[in-house]
Amino acid sequence: MYxxxxxxxxxxxxxxxxxxxxxxxxxxxIWVQPMYTAKVQYSEWRWQEGRxxxxxxxxxxxxxxxxxxxxxx
Numbered sequence: 458m459y460x461x462x463x464x465x466x467x468x469x470x471x472x473x474x475x476x477x478x479x480x481x482x483x484x485x486x487i488w489v490q491p492m493y494t495a496k497v498q499y500s501e502w503r504w505q506e507g508r509x510x511x512x513x514x515x516x517x518x519x520x521x522x523x524x525x526x527x528x529x530x
Contacts, residue, residue: 462515465493480509494521 469490474483495518501511 465518478509491523494519494523494526 466487466489469492471488471490474486474488475491480486496516497510497513498516499510499513503509503511
């Protein structure tokens with residue numbers, strides 16, 4: 458599954474992060490143009506720690522407009 462995601466995203470890499478918040482572990486991050494929507498499973502929504510997800514994992518890519526996406530907030 459990881460290799461399939463990597464192959465799909467690598468042509469869309471960018472050099473600048475596409476959002477304001479800077480994650481704690483950003484030095485080895487690969488940024489991609491935000492153009493896909495995905496179903497993500499996570500263990501915890503960290504509101505106080507910079508609105509981050511704990512242990513996120515992509516479950517599937519979905520065919521949905523970004524405006525229709527929902528978050529834990």
